[in-house]
Amino acid sequence: MSKIIELKNVNKWFDKFQVLKDIDLDVAPQEKIVICGPSGSGKSTLIRCINRLEEHQEGNIIVDGTELSESTKNIEKIRAEVGMVFQQFNLFPHLSILDNCSLAPIWVKKLPKKQAEEIAMNNLKRVQIDDQALKFPGQLSGGQQQRAAIARALCMEPKIMLFDEPTSALDPEMIKEVLDVMVDLAKGGMTMIVVTHEMGFAKEVADYMIFMDEGKIVERAKTKEFFENPKSERTKLFLSQIL
Amino acid sequence: MMNLIAKPSKANIKTYVPIGLFFVSLSFLDVFVNAFFNLNLMGFLPSKLNYFLPLILGFIGFYLIRIEFSGVRFLDVLNKNINSNNLNAILTLFTIFIIIKSIPPMLDWFILEANFAGNSKDDCTGDGACWVFIKVWFNRFMYGLYPDAEQWRINTAFLILFAIVGISFFVSEKLKKYFILFLVFVFPFLGIKLISGGSFGLEYVESAAWGGLSLTFIISAFAILFCFPIGVILALGRRSSLPAIKYISIGFIELWRGVPLITVLFMSAVMFPMFLPDGTFIDKLIRVLIAITLFEAAYMAEVVRGGLQALPKGQYEAAKSLGMGYWRMNALIILPQALKLVIPGIANTLLALVKDTPLIFVVGLMELAGMIGLAKTNPKWLGMAMEGYVFAGLVFWVICYAMSRYSQNLEKKLSTER
Numbered sequence: 001m002s003k004i005i006e007l008k009n010v011n012k013w014f015d016k017f018q019v020l021k022d023i024d025l026d027v028a029p030q031e032k033i034v035i036c037g038p039s040g041s042g043k044s045t046l047i048r049c050i051n052r053l054e055e056h057q058e059g060n061i062i063v064d065g066t067e068l069s070e071s072t073k074n075i076e077k078i079r080a081e082v083g084m085v086f087q088q089f090n091l092f093p094h095l096s097i098l099d100n101c102s103l104a105p106i107w108v109k110k111l112p113k114k115q116a117e118e119i120a121m122n123n124l125k126r127v128q129i130d131d132q133a134l135k136f137p138g139q140l141s142g143g144q145q146q147r148a149a150i151a152r153a154l155c156m157e158p159k160i161m162l163f164d165e166p167t168s169a170l171d172p173e174m175i176k177e178v179l180d181v182m183v184d185l186a187k188g189g190m191t192m193i194v195v196t197h198e199m200g201f202a203k204e205v206a207d208y209m210i211f212m213d214e215g216k217i218v219e220r221a222k223t224k225e226f227f228e229n230p231k232s233e234r235t236k237l238f239l240s241q242i243l
Numbered sequence: 244m245m246n247l248i249a250k251p252s253k254a255n256i257k258t259y260v261p262i263g264l265f266f267v268s269l270s271f272l273d274v275f276v277n278a279f280f281n282l283n284l285m286g287f288l289p290s291k292l293n294y295f296l297p298l299i300l301g302f303i304g305f306y307l308i309r310i311e312f313s314g315v316r317f318l319d320v321l322n323k324n325i326n327s328n329n330l331n332a333i334l335t336l337f338t339i340f341i342i343i344k345s346i347p348p349m350l351d352w353f354i355l356e357a358n359f360a361g362n363s364k365d366d367c368t369g370d371g372a373c374w375v376f377i378k379v380w381f382n383r384f385m386y387g388l389y390p391d392a393e394q395w396r397i398n399t400a401f402l403i404l405f406a407i408v409g410i411s412f413f414v415s416e417k418l419k420k421y422f423i424l425f426l427v428f429v430f431p432f433l434g435i436k437l438i439s440g441g442s443f444g445l446e447y448v449e450s451a452a453w454g455g456l457s458l459t460f461i462i463s464a465f466a467i468l469f470c471f472p473i474g475v476i477l478a479l480g481r482r483s484s485l486p487a488i489k490y491i492s493i494g495f496i497e498l499w500r501g502v503p504l505i506t507v508l509f510m511s512a513v514m515f516p517m518f519l520p521d522g523t524f525i526d527k528l529i530r531v532l533i534a535i536t537l538f539e540a541a542y543m544a545e546v547v548r549g550g551l552q553a554l555p556k557g558q559y560e561a562a563k564s565l566g567m568g569y570w571r572m573n574a575l576i577i578l579p580q581a582l583k584l585v586i587p588g589i590a591n592t593l594l595a596l597v598k599d600t601p602l603i604f605v606v607g608l609m610e611l612a613g614m615i616g617l618a619k620t621n622p623k624w625l626g627m628a629m630e631g632y633v634f635a636g637l638v639f640w641v642i643c644y645a646m647s648r649y650s651q652n653l654e655k656k657l658s659t660e661r
Binding site: 051053076077079080081082083084086088090091092093094103104107108109136138149152153156 | 555557568
């Protein structure tokens with residue numbers, strides 16, 4: 001099976017502190033992978049390396065056939081194909097929701113404005129906030145903002161979506177509306193890598209579970225096996241605390 | 244005495260408030276009559292008591308009306324803001340007395356005793372200001388030594404400017420863009436050509452003859468126009484990850500920020516030409532403009548950098564994750580937000596720029612304040628410094644206040660938080 005993301009022996013340091021240790025990871029198209037682990041285990045850093053918001057120092061990261069390295073041109077092309085959703089939403093506060101969504105298609109993909117706005121409205125409809133399109137981010141609730149952020153990433157029509165703890169900054173009653181959108185997206189066949197503590201969501205959509213601790217991948221297993229029969233003691237301990 | 248009577252409270256509000264207000268009014272009346280009509284109502288009292296009487300009366304009055312939660316709105320607001328305790332009451336009285344006392348002499352100097360008619364210093368017979376001075380020199384204060392017959396060119400240039408700005412408020416957003424492009428990229432050079440002449444059958448007027456308020460505007464406008472983009476680029480440069488660009492930017496900013504403007508201007512006019520090869524000549528005004536522009540750009544850079552640093556890292560990451568490169572990210576996401584944040588700082592720098600323009604006198608160029616300085620040394624008009632500088636102060640204040648209001652409006656218009 002062909003791989004859309006390949007990480008081989010990736011190592012990364014923040015100064016002298018090693019955050020990623022010998023990471024190997026393959027993701028096939030349409031696969032959904034959920035990464036969990038205690039805080040500081042390197043989960044976020046790992047997915048941020050996949051669109052090179054963080055640089056790795058050793059090993060290879062190949063996304064959709066392109067190796068990520070110093071050369072800038074590749075990076076922007078890859079980033080345009082890899083959507084990312086952040087914990088803090090990071091919507092652009094000076095632009096309306098519609099402009100947030102249509103800005104990158106217009107300026108990066110060079111689509112005509114009309115077409116870009118059409119795509120934006122479709123995606124906003126998909127996450128059910130098309131009625132908020134002309135408002136500014138500051139006027140929306142947290143859940144609505146995060147759904148807008150997902151729509152914004154989808155407007156670039158990415159091949160891969162990365163989610164960096166998308167529900168951690170939300171009030172409990174808003175988590176579900178965001179997870180519903182993500183489940184819907186998963187069912188639509190998107191390749192997804194999700195860092196989250198929402199184990200219900202993981203059980204529902206993930207093909208594989210990855211458990212990380214201290215910068216290493218401790219366990220990688222099919223979702224069912226991971227929850228019913230974890231192999232490592234560390235995983236068992238983590239699951240006992242979180243479930 | 245005050246300890247013997249009951250403390251002011253809601254119970255005795257009906258008697259205390261009228262008495263208190265009566266005392267306060269009496270004290271104001273005394274000062275007012277004294278200031279405006281030079282009468283001393285209480286002259287029969289011993290001199291020291293007479294002198295402090297308004298203060299004592301006012302103090303007693305304020306004490307009597309200081310009733311907490313009186314239920315009367317006016318009284319509560321008054322007590323809370325200017326009469327919360329004895330010290331505040333005294334400070335309030337002092338402030339009001341000083342204002343009342345200072346109105347008549349100001350009024351006298353500015354208007355009542357001032358001289359408006361005539362056309363020489365001898366016509367100024369009153370004790371107040373000699374506005375004849377401003378009237379006679381008005382043309383020079385506006386146009387400097389620019390030839391009278393050619394002044395229509397300056398007028399036309401500014402009329403066109405105001406007309407375009409005026410019309411641009413009423414046209415659609417799409418047309419507005421072209422108006423702004425024209426104003427920024429075409430008009431400045433067109434305007435300068437019109438004013439300097441030398442072609443199209445217009446007589447050449449050398450820049451040494453330019454001056455007055457029109458020169459203030461020309462220098463301010465050009466310096467603002469150029470220092471802004473240079474400042475933005477320096478601010479971005481200072482935060483660049485490329486060491487060469489970063490250190491060049493830091494060096495540039497720190498060099499220009501560390502030198503007083505007056506020395507920069509002097510060097511631009513006197514020392515700079517010495518380094519040029521023989522035969523090359525750059526107009527003095529242009530040299531001065533470049534000097535002011537670079538000087539203010541260094542300040543602008545630091546203001547803009549403040550805005551760049553205030554933005555959360557997430558904004559950069561979100562822009563990058565959508566595939567934007569460095570320039571797109573800065574132009575579309577970072578700068579619009581950063582500049583909006585620092586509008587007050589930008590306005591501050593630009594106001595300072597406008598008020599720094601009089602310094603060009605060190606190189607012999609005379610804008611408004613410079614022309615006034617020249618006029619007051621004219622043997623026929625000695626002793627007119629006060630009128631001249633009050634006039635200059637007023638004109639600068641009007642310009643700067645207009646800019647300040649504009650920046651406040653801009654801030655409000657661009658606000659997206661509700």
